[in-house]
Amino acid sequence: MNKKHKLNPLKDFLILWSTQSVSQLGSSITTFALTLWLYEKTGSSLSTAALTICSYAPYVLMSIFAGALTDRFDKKKTMIICDMLAVFCTIIIFGLYSTDQLMVWHLYALNAVSGLMNTVQQPASEVAMSLIIPEEYYQKTSGLRSLSRSLISILNPLIATALYAFIGLNGVIAVDVGSFLIAFTALQFFIKIPESHSERRESVLVLAKEGIGFLKDNPMIMTLLLFMSGINLVASAFDATLPGYVLPNPKGGQAILGIVTSCSGIAMVIGSLAASVLPKPKDRIKVVYLTMLFSMGTENFIMAFSREPFLWCIGQVIGWLLVPVMSTNLEVILRGSIPIELQGRVYACRNTLQFFTIPIGLFLGGFMVDNVCEPIMASYDNLSILSTLFGTGKGSGAALMMFILGISGSLICIVNGRKLKKYQYSEM
Numbered sequence: 178m179n180k181k182h183k184l185n186p187l188k189d190f191l192i193l194w195s196t197q198s199v200s201q202l203g204s205s206i207t208t209f210a211l212t213l214w215l216y217e218k219t220g221s222s223l224s225t226a227a228l229t230i231c232s233y234a235p236y237v238l239m240s241i242f243a244g245a246l247t248d249r250f251d252k253k254k255t256m257i258i259c260d261m262l263a264v265f266c267t268i269i270i271f272g273l274y275s276t277d278q279l280m281v282w283h284l285y286a287l288n289a290v291s292g293l294m295n296t297v298q299q300p301a302s303e304v305a306m307s308l309i310i311p312e313e314y315y316q317k318t319s320g321l322r323s324l325s326r327s328l329i330s331i332l333n334p335l336i337a338t339a340l341y342a343f344i345g346l347n348g349v350i351a352v353d354v355g356s357f358l359i360a361f362t363a364l365q366f367f368i369k370i371p372e373s374h375s376e377r378r379e380s381v382l383v384l385a386k387e388g389i390g391f392l393k394d395n396p397m398i399m400t401l402l403l404f405m406s407g408i409n410l411v412a413s414a415f416d417a418t419l420p421g422y423v424l425p426n427p428k429g430g431q432a433i434l435g436i437v438t439s440c441s442g443i444a445m446v447i448g449s450l451a452a453s454v455l456p457k458p459k460d461r462i463k464v465v466y467l468t469m470l471f472s473m474g475t476e477n478f479i480m481a482f483s484r485e486p487f488l489w490c491i492g493q494v495i496g497w498l499l500v501p502v503m504s505t506n507l508e509v510i511l512r513g514s515i516p517i518e519l520q521g522r523v524y525a526c527r528n529t530l531q532f533f534t535i536p537i538g539l540f541l542g543g544f545m546v547d548n549v550c551e552p553i554m555a556s557y558d559n560l561s562i563l564s565t566l567f568g569t570g571k572g573s574g575a576a577l578m579m580f581i582l583g584i585s586g587s588l589i590c591i592v593n594g595r596k597l598k599k600y601q602y603s604e605m
């Protein structure tokens with residue numbers, strides 16, 4: 178009875194978390210498989226990065242207004258409608274591919290629509306989580322959410338690569354649709370989300386202004402979000418660089434890319450488990466920027482200077498190990514600092530500020546590899562110092578880009594760490 182009593186407060190969270198994680202895994206598998214299909218068609222790092230850019234562009238541009246909409250409407254209905262529209266885009270891809278009519282611009286357009294749906298769904302989901310999680314479980318549940326994200330990072334490249342090789346893109350999309358049905362059924366019939374008493378009838382502009390105003394009045398949160406935007410700039414440029422680094426390498430290829438990508442997920446599983454059981458730190462803000470300094474100052478340099486897949490895997494593990502610890506502490510700070518009646522619009526403003534650099538980083542990463550770093554390495558491959566550091570042939574420019582990202586990420590952490598030292602976060 179005692180054990181059952183302890184689980185009861187988290188019943189709705191556990192159902193929502195587990196089924197939404199299954200759906201997110203399905204979506205991630207499709208995204209990875211589409212990246213493989215696109216690279217086969219174009220051979221360009223920028224074209225594959227553009228796939229993600231199209232998802233994030235509406236997310237960045239519309240998040241502030243989407244959060245205001247979230248605070249006006251029922252959270253459960255909002256999540257269901259957005260998920261249904263997003264899976265409809267996936268079904269359209271299925272139809273186009275099945276009839277041999279799928280083109281690159283179709284993927285870009287449909288990814289933009291799907292990204293718009295996620296823009297509205299994400300803040301609604303965050304508020305729903307706050308409504309069904311007792312405050313004393315914030316750190317534990319944040320660790321569990323990091324754990325599921327980590328498992329998705331491990332499984333999606335491995336499953337996507339295997340499914341794409343054996344049953345093709347249509348099979349991958351079928352798995353994605355099945356995962357959506359699981360999440361839809363659970364949300365519709367088995368989860369009750371309490372009323373937040375925040376549904377209001379003011380205009381979207383008024384509500385959005387309140388979210389921006391809250392951040393202006395809380396410089397600690399604003400500084401944290403701007404710091405994370407810098408981290409996301411470097412991390413997204415790394416994501417755009419990685420396929421161009423691994424796929425053309427003589428020791429690389431699709432299977433190796435899947436393995437290397439999954440290693441980040443393995444690291445995040447370990448980090449998530451640690452975040453779930455670690456005691457409260459004395460200074461959560463310090464944990465946020467020091468963990469990112471460790472990640473930025475290790476992974477990029479290991480990747481830049483290594484030539485073996487085993488070392489690439491080691492770099493991924495080291496670079497991602499402490500990310501869940503950072504995200505757990507950041508989430509506790511945000512949930513504990515933002516009143517629940519403002520969370521929808523503030524989280525949406527947070528999404529714009531924290532994530533607006535992701536499409537920029539993806540573009541810069543792909544552009545720099547294709548048009549700057551690879552041409553430099555091709556023109557000066559006779560210089561022994563460059564070939565010793567970054568190798569030769571296609572992929573050596575991506576290694577040079579990794580080096581640039583390592584320097585940039587470390588500087589961002591050092592500069593912003595000094596700014597964040599003056600702030601303190603007090604837990605209730």
